[in-house]
Amino acid sequence: MTEFFLPELPRLLPVAYHPKATQIEIRSNGWVRGQLGTCFAREDDLLLFLRQRNGLYGPLTVPHADEQRALDVTDWYQYVTVIDSSVSDRSSLGADEADARVVFADIMDDFRSNRDAPGDLPYSRAGQDLWRRISPGFSRAQIQRFADALESFLRGCATEIGFKQADRVPDYETCMAIRMDSFGCQFIRLMTEYAADVDMTGHETLLADVHMHGMRQMILVNDLLSWRKEHAQGDKMTLVRVFIEREGLLLQQAIDGLCELVEHHESAYLAARDQLLHGPHGSRADIRRYLSGLDHLIGGSQEFEYLTPRYFGDGYVWDGSTSGWLSLTAPVTRFRPRPGGDTDPHISAAGSTDQSVPSLTRG
Amino acid sequence: MTEFFLPELPRLLPVAYHPKATQIEIRSNGWVRGQLGTCFAREDDLLLFLRQRNGLYGPLTVPHADEQRALDVTDWYQYVTVIDSSVSDRSSLGADEADARVVFADIMDDFRSNRDAPGDLPYSRAGQDLWRRISPGFSRAQIQRFADALESFLRGCATEIGFKQADRVPDYETCMAIRMDSFGCQFIRLMTEYAADVDMTGHETLLADVHMHGMRQMILVNDLLSWRKEHAQGDKMTLVRVFIEREGLLLQQAIDGLCELVEHHESAYLAARDQLLHGPHGSRADIRRYLSGLDHLIGGSQEFEYLTPRYFGDGYVWDGSTSGWLSLTAPVTRFRPRPGGDTDPHISAAGSTDQSVPSLTRG
Numbered sequence: 001m002t003e004f005f006l007p008e009l010p011r012l013l014p015v016a017y018h019p020k021a022t023q024i025e026i027r028s029n030g031w032v033r034g035q036l037g038t039c040f041a042r043e044d045d046l047l048l049f050l051r052q053r054n055g056l057y058g059p060l061t062v063p064h065a066d067e068q069r070a071l072d073v074t075d076w077y078q079y080v081t082v083i084d085s086s087v088s089d090r091s092s093l094g095a096d097e098a099d100a101r102v103v104f105a106d107i108m109d110d111f112r113s114n115r116d117a118p119g120d121l122p123y124s125r126a127g128q129d130l131w132r133r134i135s136p137g138f139s140r141a142q143i144q145r146f147a148d149a150l151e152s153f154l155r156g157c158a159t160e161i162g163f164k165q166a167d168r169v170p171d172y173e174t175c176m177a178i179r180m181d182s183f184g185c186q187f188i189r190l191m192t193e194y195a196a197d198v199d200m201t202g203h204e205t206l207l208a209d210v211h212m213h214g215m216r217q218m219i220l221v222n223d224l225l226s227w228r229k230e231h232a233q234g235d236k237m238t239l240v241r242v243f244i245e246r247e248g249l250l251l252q253q254a255i256d257g258l259c260e261l262v263e264h265h266e267s268a269y270l271a272a273r274d275q276l277l278h279g280p281h282g283s284r285a286d287i288r289r290y291l292s293g294l295d296h297l298i299g300g301s302q303e304f305e306y307l308t309p310r311y312f313g314d315g316y317v318w319d320g321s322t323s324g325w326l327s328l329t330a331p332v333t334r335f336r337p338r339p340g341g342d343t344d345p346h347i348s349a350a351g352s353t354d355q356s357v358p359s360l361t362r363g
Numbered sequence: 364m365t366e367f368f369l370p371e372l373p374r375l376l377p378v379a380y381h382p383k384a385t386q387i388e389i390r391s392n393g394w395v396r397g398q399l400g401t402c403f404a405r406e407d408d409l410l411l412f413l414r415q416r417n418g419l420y421g422p423l424t425v426p427h428a429d430e431q432r433a434l435d436v437t438d439w440y441q442y443v444t445v446i447d448s449s450v451s452d453r454s455s456l457g458a459d460e461a462d463a464r465v466v467f468a469d470i471m472d473d474f475r476s477n478r479d480a481p482g483d484l485p486y487s488r489a490g491q492d493l494w495r496r497i498s499p500g501f502s503r504a505q506i507q508r509f510a511d512a513l514e515s516f517l518r519g520c521a522t523e524i525g526f527k528q529a530d531r532v533p534d535y536e537t538c539m540a541i542r543m544d545s546f547g548c549q550f551i552r553l554m555t556e557y558a559a560d561v562d563m564t565g566h567e568t569l570l571a572d573v574h575m576h577g578m579r580q581m582i583l584v585n586d587l588l589s590w591r592k593e594h595a596q597g598d599k600m601t602l603v604r605v606f607i608e609r610e611g612l613l614l615q616q617a618i619d620g621l622c623e624l625v626e627h628h629e630s631a632y633l634a635a636r637d638q639l640l641h642g643p644h645g646s647r648a649d650i651r652r653y654l655s656g657l658d659h660l661i662g663g664s665q666e667f668e669y670l671t672p673r674y675f676g677d678g679y680v681w682d683g684s685t686s687g688w689l690s691l692t693a694p695v696t697r698f699r700p701r702p703g704g705d706t707d708p709h710i711s712a713a714g715s716t717d718q719s720v721p722s723l724t725r726g
Contacts, residue, residue, distance in 0.1 A: 019382035050680035317413035
């Protein structure tokens with residue numbers, strides 16, 4: 001099958017853009033060019049990355065943070081997304097798991113040591129820049145978690161490379177566990193704390209249900225909306241492929257099954273959050289701020305995934321659609337009202353089948 | 364000469380993005396697809412237009428308008444930019460001045476008549492949609508000016524087609540006068556009034572100096588920043604070409620001369636504005652709101668022109684730079700710290716000349 005239908009998802013969580021979203025994206029793009037430009041083989045590859053609008057992930061997930069923290073979070077997410085892109089690229093970090101683990105160990109050494117002269121890797125220099133900006137806003141416990149979070153993420157990335165090299169598809173729970181790392185769930189929570197200026201260290205048990213359901217919803221939505229890209233890149237660590245190759249479902253059945261799971265975990269997240277809000281800790285300002293942050297994290301992450309050319313093809317521009325047929329083969333796809341592959345949908349949608357009458361002067 | 368140096372411009376006016384800039388751009392892109400999609404020959408041409416970020420011109424020029432008015436203004440500017448693009452396209456409206464004037468007359472008939480069944484042209488339907496949304500916010504005098512403004516714009520566009528067909532370059536004052544029409548200076552002022560919810564009808568004399576210097580600054584900046592595009596499309600109606608072909612200057616001399624004029628008119632605008640603010644009408648709330656709107660119009664328009672791929676090539680992503688060397692031949696250019704044409708600047712800028720060591724695993 002070369003296309004599938006994506007139904008409307010519940011979208012019960014709030015979506016907001018930081019009031020300075022555009023400026024933050026532009027400034028962050030400047031930071032990526034300056035700090036990480038040499039991680040890209042060519043200027044064109046850097047521009048391809050910047051066209052993915054990855055600098056909007058921060059403004060969408062921490063819409064109420066003060067401007068400097070929103071920028072720090074934005075740069076952080078761009079940083080890990082550059083690494084993630086390299087991991088998916090067989091001509092770069094994705095070439096070999098063992099080599100990647102060596103590089104990742106170097107990054108971690110520099111990140112943890114915070115030494116004056118970091119290694120030569122741009123990832124080390126950029127990581128240290130982020131460390132220096134973000135860690136003063138953290139408690140000692142959060143600083144430790146920050147380094148651990150990056151390590152978990154890099155470990156998840158390396159594991160994904162290994163599965164891809166070995167052409168192995170994991171089972172559902174294995175996949176979900178690795179995706180928790182490679183999706184960056186630990187630092188996602190830390191960035192939410194940083195933006196809300198709270199410290200949730202020690203509250204893991206209290207927050208276990210909101211985290212579990214919230215993060216599963218995010219990973220499920222991500223795997224649904226990124227399927228076109230993951231499919232093209234032959235990635236093994238995606239729940240769509242797990243459903244097809246391990247559970248024997250057809251593509252559309254896998255999509256529909258994942259959509260049901262999104263609904264389930266989104267509802268369960270909301271129930272767990274409400275239970276917390278109405279429980280003995282529900283009046284604490286820091287808990288409330290953090291939960292509001294999680295709401296926006298989940299809603300904003302999904303919004304980003306609808307809009308990014310990273311998932312729908314370089315050149316895509318989102319027009320606000322959230323449901324429709326998606327092609328796996330078109331260089332640029334979009335949510336279309338009916339199936340039909342790569343034909344020009346906007347012309348036939350308007351009722352005309354005559355594609356030889358293209359422009360106003362002749363129309 | 365295939366490149367030129369653009370110096371820093373004064374940028375003495377405020378720049379702000381509407382707090383909902385991104386959402387407005389996305390919604391407006393959906394409006395363009397729905398209303399004007401068939402004006403584009405192919406889906407790819409529509410996407411090319413949407414990638415130019417024209418939906419940010421509104422959020423940048425009316426950053427303090429309420430959300431619905433900001434959206435109306437944004438759709439309006441996209442509408443006239445679609446027309447402007449078609450005028451620059453020799454396979455579309457730009458093919459022939461007389462044909463274009465016939466099409467424009469139809470658009471005006473539908474725009475003015477506000478009849479229930481507008482003509483078949485998508486431009487007529489979209490224009491009527493805008494008319495119905497915007498004119499209820501206008502006084503009777505403004506409504507008349509609104510139709511006149513569209514007519515002036517279309518007249519300016521048609522005149523530009525004629526100059527291009529005849530391969531004629533006008534003198535400076537002729538060019539400036541036609542550009543006042545084709546840049547939409549009348550509706551630009553009306554959109555500023557609409558956003559600020561004021562009626563400046565009858566104040567033309569009072570505002571003559573701020574308008575004259577403000578609009579000249581905007582046209583000069585536009586002609587500077589759009590030169591790469593205008594050059595590629597062979598447009599005659601641009602002040603850069605006037606300086607080169609009528610005044611005999613070299614490209615860099617023309618650029619430098621225009622920059623001096625930008626400084627002059629920007630300072631003169633500020634002086635005229637301040638004189639008004641400190642004069643007998645300076646305490647009127649509507650005048651103050653309108654002048655603040657003009658400030659943001661001028662500052663926001665310039666910001667847009669730095670960021671748009673319309674001027675710097677499809678695929679360009681702005682990183683915040685505002686000065687540097689610009690190539691006229693690179694498919695995608697950007698502000699570079701030194702001349703050097705189409706080479707990969709981000710690699711040599713980082714000190715390495717070895718372009719065979721592209722990515723992290725090998726670096």
